[in-house]
Amino acid sequence: MDCLPNNSDNKTLKSLSSDRRLDSMDLKSNHTALVLADPAPLNRVSSGLLPYSGATFSQNLFLTVPTMKAGILDIRASNCLDSMESSSPPDKKSRDFNNDLESTDTDVAYRAWLLKYPSALASFDQITNPAKGKRIALFLDYDGTLSPIVDNPDCAFMSNDMRAAVKNVAEFFPTAIISGRSRDKVYEFVWLTELNYAGSHGMDIMGPVRQSFDDHSNCIRSTDNQGKEVNLFQPASEFLPMIDEVFNSLVNNTKDIRGAKVENNKFCVSVHYRNVDEKDWTVVAQRVHDVIRNYPRLRLTHGRKVLEVRPVINWDKGKAVTFLLESLGLSNCEDVLPIYVGDDQTDEDAFKVLREGNCGYGILVSSVPKESNAFFSLKDPQEVMEFLKSLVVWKKTSTL
Numbered sequence: 001m002d003c004l005p006n007n008s009d010n011k012t013l014k015s016l017s018s019d020r021r022l023d024s025m026d027l028k029s030n031h032t033a034l035v036l037a038d039p040a041p042l043n044r045v046s047s048g049l050l051p052y053s054g055a056t057f058s059q060n061l062f063l064t065v066p067t068m069k070a071g072i073l074d075i076r077a078s079n080c081l082d083s084m085e086s087s088s089p090p091d092k093k094s095r096d097f098n099n100d101l102e103s104t105d106t107d108v109a110y111r112a113w114l115l116k117y118p119s120a121l122a123s124f125d126q127i128t129n130p131a132k133g134k135r136i137a138l139f140l141d142y143d144g145t146l147s148p149i150v151d152n153p154d155c156a157f158m159s160n161d162m163r164a165a166v167k168n169v170a171e172f173f174p175t176a177i178i179s180g181r182s183r184d185k186v187y188e189f190v191w192l193t194e195l196n197y198a199g200s201h202g203m204d205i206m207g208p209v210r211q212s213f214d215d216h217s218n219c220i221r222s223t224d225n226q227g228k229e230v231n232l233f234q235p236a237s238e239f240l241p242m243i244d245e246v247f248n249s250l251v252n253n254t255k256d257i258r259g260a261k262v263e264n265n266k267f268c269v270s271v272h273y274r275n276v277d278e279k280d281w282t283v284v285a286q287r288v289h290d291v292i293r294n295y296p297r298l299r300l301t302h303g304r305k306v307l308e309v310r311p312v313i314n315w316d317k318g319k320a321v322t323f324l325l326e327s328l329g330l331s332n333c334e335d336v337l338p339i340y341v342g343d344d345q346t347d348e349d350a351f352k353v354l355r356e357g358n359c360g361y362g363i364l365v366s367s368v369p370k371e372s373n374a375f376f377s378l379k380d381p382q383e384v385m386e387f388l389k390s391l392v393v394w395k396k397t398s399t400l
């Protein structure tokens with residue numbers, strides 16, 4: 001693993017950052033266009049942001065998913081330009097291509113977008129005023145939120161400054177990390193015992209012991225790294241052997257594709273194509289399709305240059321937020337203001353829960369205009385850090 005040590009600072013991380021490229025590519029598979037790219041910025045999205053659409057929730061944990069026609073993988077992301085500038089700065093090719101006029105256009109579009117999703121820094125009072133007399137509960141995504149996006153997923157370290165900011169904020173507010181990564185992996189990156197962790201897009205939650213959860217199916221007692229008794233909620237535990245099997249098949253099926261990387265996130269699998277030559281993206285999609293077509297109980301979603309294979313269950317980051325609020329005894333909206341900060345498509349489920357519950361705020365981390373269920377925005381992880389620091393200052397000086 002060609003990674004720098006865990007204490008690498010932001011400058012070093014920036015040098016590891018990936019190139020911004022034109023990412024759109026239509027992959028024709030029978031009648032349906034397969035498109036691999038980062039989720040599209042606003043001006044490039046035509047309809048539904050969800051890559052695999054058509055799934056509906058049934059009453060229980062399982063999703064009802066329409067049968068996939070053989071040979072058709074319905075990934076409905078639109079053609080898009082990967083312009084997540086904060087995490088994927090332009091490479092030389094793009095810089096040459098982009099002239100000053102385009103930058104100005106981008107700035108104008110971003111400023112216009114900020115009217116709809118105001119900066120959480122500029123609107124700090126708007127966020128904290130309703131929090132007076134309430135407890136703020138903080139939920140943080142990891143990749144692209146606490147650490148910049150880099151080429152090698154094993155090297156997505158957070159800076160020491162960010163770690164200190166998260167540690168400080170967690171002293172004042174109950175704080176949880178909710179990541180697509182396995183819980184163990186995200187803990188290895190964050191390395192703070194003061195937090196609660198949910199891995200595998202919320203399908204692996206470690207939280208405080210709650211007697212009331214003892215009868216909850218899929219909730220067991222366990223111990224954390226410090227030997228403290230905790231509750232472990234793993235709603236997809238029965239999928240573990242299937243996920244391992246699929247992981248091995250995906251590794252096997254993609255091993256000849258230069259740059260492709262398959263990551264085992266315990267209850268889901270990520271297939272990264274960030275480092276794959278664009279001309280081979282079709283092959284990546286086809287190989288993933290070839291594997292998962294044999295598993296009707298698995299579905300495919302789409303993140304930042306990553307295809308995510310996950311169980312068809314009625315569980316996501318939004319459900320994880322609700323579960324954690326309950327676990328932490330913070331589910332009364334009258335007394336609690338939850339704030340969720342995230343950058344990815346999977347974070348939209350959490351933004352939606354807060355928006356629809358009229359309880360708390362989603363903050364989208366993005367340097368490009370994107371449609372979102374969040375209320376506010378922050379440009380990049382650097383701004384996330386400033387926001388966390390501001391919360392601490394506000395709490396220390398607040399008299400309420």
Ligand SMILES: O=P(O)(O)OC[C@H]1O[C@H](O[C@H]2O[C@H](CO)[C@@H](O)[C@H](O)[C@H]2O)[C@H](O)[C@@H](O)[C@@H]1O
Pocket residue numbers: 141142143144148149150151152153156178179180181263265270272274303304305306308344346
């Ligand atoms: O929910 P998150 O904590 O945001 O995790 C989502 C995925 O993040 C990681 O992939 C992304 O970040 C990598 C490192 O910067 C980058 O190389 C990759 O292109 C991104 O998609 C992680 O590796 C995945 O397993 C997570 O599902």
